[in-house]
Amino acid sequence: MVGVAAQLDPTDALARILSEHGPLHEDDIAHRLSEAGIRNAEDVLPHLLNEINCAAVPLADESWVWLPALLAGRIFTHRVDAQEIAHDILLVTPDLDPIAHLCEFEEYAQLADGTPVSVALPAFDDGVLDERDVPLDMVDDGGALVLPPGTLRGLGLAAGDLVGLRLTPAGLTLSKVTADPAPQVGAALAATLDPDEPTPFDSAVWSACSADPTLFTEPVPPLSEIADDHNLVRRLDVLAPAGFDYDRWRFELDCEVMSKRYDIDEDAALALRTLVTVYEQMSQLITTTFSDEEEAPDEDAPAPTTEGYRELVAEFGAELADPHLAEVLVAETLGRNPDGAAALGLFAETLEPQVPRRARVAFRWLRAVALERIGDIEAAERELLAAETMDTDWPLPLYDLARIASDRGDVERGLALLHRAGAAPDDPMLLLLRSHRAEARPDVGRNEPCWCGSGRKYKKCHLGKEELSLPERVGWLYAKAAQHAVAGEWRGLIAELNYERTRHQDASDEMVDPLIVDAALCEGEVFEDFLVVRGPLLPDDERSLAEQWLLIERSLFEVEAVSPGLGLTVRDVRTGDVHEVRERTASRQLKAGHLICTRVLPVGDGTAQLFGGVEPVALHQRSALIELLDEGPDPVEIVAFLSARFAPPTLTNTEGDPLMICEAVVRVSDSARIESALDDTYDRVEDAELPQWFEHVTTDGMQRIRATVVLDGDTLRVETNSEERMNRVLATLKRLDPEMRIVDDIRELMDDPREMAAKMPVTAQGAVDTDDPHVAALLDAMILDYEAKWLDESIPALDGHTPRQAADDPTRRPDLIRLLDSFPTDAGRHAMNADRLRAALGLE
Structure with missing residues (x-):
């Protein structure tokens, strides 16, 4: 809760204080703001100084002035x-x-x-x-x-x-x-x-x-x-100042940042920053050489060398024998410049001969990384194999070779490489390969003839070489594409999508949301890149299936039937196509009539599965989502739309103002005169202990309390549920009593209905008692009247049609039924009743 003195806006107070007394440091500003009547000045000040409409600026000594x-x-x-x-x-x-x-x-x-x-x-x-x-x-x-x-x-x-x-x-x-x-x-x-x-x-x-x-x-x-x-x-x-070595200062600052960012010691940070400098020089050379596309590079031009600092390169390059530092170098080069693969390849090729033998495996691995980023996966594999021969235990090439083995469907080689690399038991690649390891057939003995008909014994033929069917490998295929999305040059896109997904909710940093990955693959065209770069490694049947997936867009589906734990029947709302879907988890949660946004992908046996998460879609969002999907959204747009459901509700009062608990205390100059003036302005509450008034407003045909004013001696207490209402009452009081003084004004924005109900003003005496039979009868009549009017109102969830129109239109009636089914059944006596509405619409 942030309370401020209403007679002086905090920004105005800050402007006046700094204009008259500046420059001032923050503690002095906070003290003067408190003296000016700004409550909780120390808490308010940091936010105030960062407001975009605040013209306070910092000086070199960290004091502030009003610009x-x-x-x-x-x-x-x-x-x-x-x-x-x-x-x-x-x-x-x-x-x-x-x-x-x-x-x-x-x-x-x-x-x-x-x-x-x-x-x-x-x-x-x-x-x-x-x-x-x-x-x-x-x-x-x-x-x-x-x-x-x-x-x-x-x-x-x-x-x-x-x-x-x-x-x-x-x-x-x-x-x-x-x-x-x-x-x-x-x-x-x-x-x-x-x-x-x-x-x-x-x-x-x-x-x-x-x-x-x-x-x-x-x-x-x-x-x-x-x-x-x-x-x-x-x-x-x-x-x-004159003579300041800016480049040295920048270099040392970068070393300090690297040390903290990657948790490495100062010597390692110095080595990495030096190597990054060499890379940047080579990148600049390549950019300069190829900046004019009409001019071919001079074949006789000397290749870049490290003459003049060969010993320095050898010393610092030796640090890359540490795999962690080699990975950090990639992060500091390609991670910051996704188009710098050519420069990284040149860097690795030039420096490899100059570093100690124990570090050369790192530079060979860097060449492989550069080749993969360029898109030449076959050349990258050759470099990885060469790196493996240089040091059979250095882990980074082993991990990359295991991923290549996974792409090819070679589980056993992938597992062997990961074991040599020292992969942890919970390593994602290790778990993925283990989950797709074909088991030996239980119906054939080791020494019996092989099931394939070769005439050889099972142990000599297919034992240990069993393969999963294509439908059993579809999850593996999708995981290969997902790994391509979350690694390498697409990390920036994933980060942008993650921001959109989590801007309204807290999310674990360990897991990447399925929608994020699928939006990158589908709308972000990463799946197409995956097929270009790593497609040649895939088994033929997986590549063929993947090419089918490439043609399938995200869509909006209505659940038509559910077999809990087994699958669903869904209808594409945009095309009318019906799909039988195998789905264990979602089928336990979804019901017929639910709307979901997802991708339905074939799995190779005539059925389909859902990929990329199952996003629930509210009825009132249907038309907007269909329009967005028809336009061909980019990945950020689709993630933002489907993540809006996590945003906190925007609570408003009956006039459409954002709900806010507002309480003000006003000191009046003449209590007798203000009491008379309030009688002429507002509705007096009879039989109240203290003089009390309501300001009323009529909305939706009902009279409602807009504000409560209570007079206690020379003090007025004002309570409203919106800032607009409070400002209106205070302006009226200022007109009625120009000499009145606001001594307290507290306003708290509400985004939780239950919290709002708990904090609603309680000073209004004579409040409605719903247990009173006469009051209950009045409320019953009011809700029945509202229900009758609702039947002929334009409803957004029905595309602007009224409930009566939807009931008479066979194409709209299912939407109306879904809307009524969504009404709470435990809202209490004085709330809209879905059964009464169904009866009125002839839907029983």
Whole structure:
């Protein structure tokens, strides 16, 4: 629960405090907020400072200022080029960053004359930049200030001129300016910088402005030029003192991050960061060589070498003999650059001869990883086999060879490789292979003739070589595809889908939801990639079945019949096709009439199975889901739609306002006068101990209590169930008593109906007593009246048809029956009764 003083909005209070007393550190801000009447200021402040509409910004010393107050009257300049003039944009980093930050707030997203402006960021506002035909490589991560067409030419600007952006009392203004050198500004910036680490450029500028009110009050050269003239080190949006070794600092920081991220010691982190640097150089070389598709690479160009640091490479490369570090290297290269497989292959091939023999197996494995990512699984297998001969116990090639054996259907070889690799008893691949190990036939003795008719003894023919039928292997086939989805280059997609799936619920990090994997395989086209890359390894019958699966989309099904523990009969709502499905688990939970979204895939014997999870679909979602499926959704869209059922309910009152427990205490200036005024404004409750009033509202033909007001001496207690209602009552009280003072205002959002019921206001005396026979009779009449009206209302779950229309339409009647079946049977006497509604509609 967050309580705030209603007479002063927390953001307004923060703005006033920082404008008058800033800069201030957080503990001082919290103290002053408390003095201003903001309850729980220490808890409120962190959220307040992070609000998008809060213009408080941090300085280099971690204190905070109110940016509009700090920059009032200041001007920042930027030297425009021909492209900026042509497209009417201004690159903001670093020259305009300190003031363009204001454009994040609605009141400053325009010039003083009302001309709209905005900062467009690459990848976020590509549409805005595309409208101006702005080249993608023109705007860096800092973004561009987008101006109305003709603005810069209208200022008379030419390439090389200075434009100034100033904050005036009327708002932001743009003008053509000239500027003289400003050494004092460079010195002021240098004074704000930390000698040990870079400072955000805008924070350094704000800190300098806070220290000197005269800075930037007149045009000075652009910040980038000032920093360069004073030999300050600037990279992107950070600034450091002259002589600061930014690259070394970045390198050491990366080592520290690696050490913590992967739980490795400092020496290992140093080795890995150095090797990653070598990889990045090779990646850059490849990118440069092949950047122009029209130019073929020079065959006579020298191959990249490690001359000059051969001993360093040998020393650090030896660290990859540790399998964990080799896996980390892949994570830091391909994990961050899925298109970097060629560079990784070149890296491994170049460095392998230079590292100690014990580490060469790691580099051969890296070559195999690169080849697999490129899509050449056969070449990757050759490299894995070569790595196996280099060190028969080094685990990573053994795991990958076991996966290849699994793809081929060779259980015994896969298990043998995993045992050599030291796989744990609960290793997923080990469990998968064991679960698909064919058992010896119990009806044939070891020394009896083999069942196949070869004439040889069973032990010499098929014992130990039995194979599962295709229907028995469909789960294995799906698992192979799923493994392709959760590994390698698709991890980013899986992470995005997992976010959509879990945004409304807590989920285990150990298990990947079936819908996530299947959405990646189906809508994300990962299954197609699986067949291209690893399809050549599959047994012929599995590959043929997989190609059939490739053609089958997700759909919406109605359960027509259920055999618990055995299977289902389902009808595709979109096509009308009926499928017999083998399904043990879901068949124990589903009932005829249920709607589910899933994929029904053939298993090779004329029947089908459900894959990718069984998602329940509410009746009112049917049309929207069908429309989405018909459009061909991307994986994120389908996961988001099917996961919306986990979102907490949006509780509203009868006027559609979000439910919120609101309680206010108001001190009035004249209790006798306010009592008389309330009698004229609201409905007085008779026979109450204290003067009490209800505000009523009529919704759905019923009169309901909108607010309760109780007068106790000079104190009014107000209770409502929505913020809108509370604001309305407080505004009325302010009109009735301009001198009234709000001393407490507590508002708590509710998302649990039971919690809402438990916390509903209880001060209203004379509340309805449902045990009173007269009250019960009234409620009975009201619910019957509501049921009668409901029969002719447009119902979303019936595609906007009324219940009477649906009852008369044979194509709609099943939906109506399902809707009535979903009504709770234990809702109590004063609730809609499904049996009465069925009788009224002739459905009994």
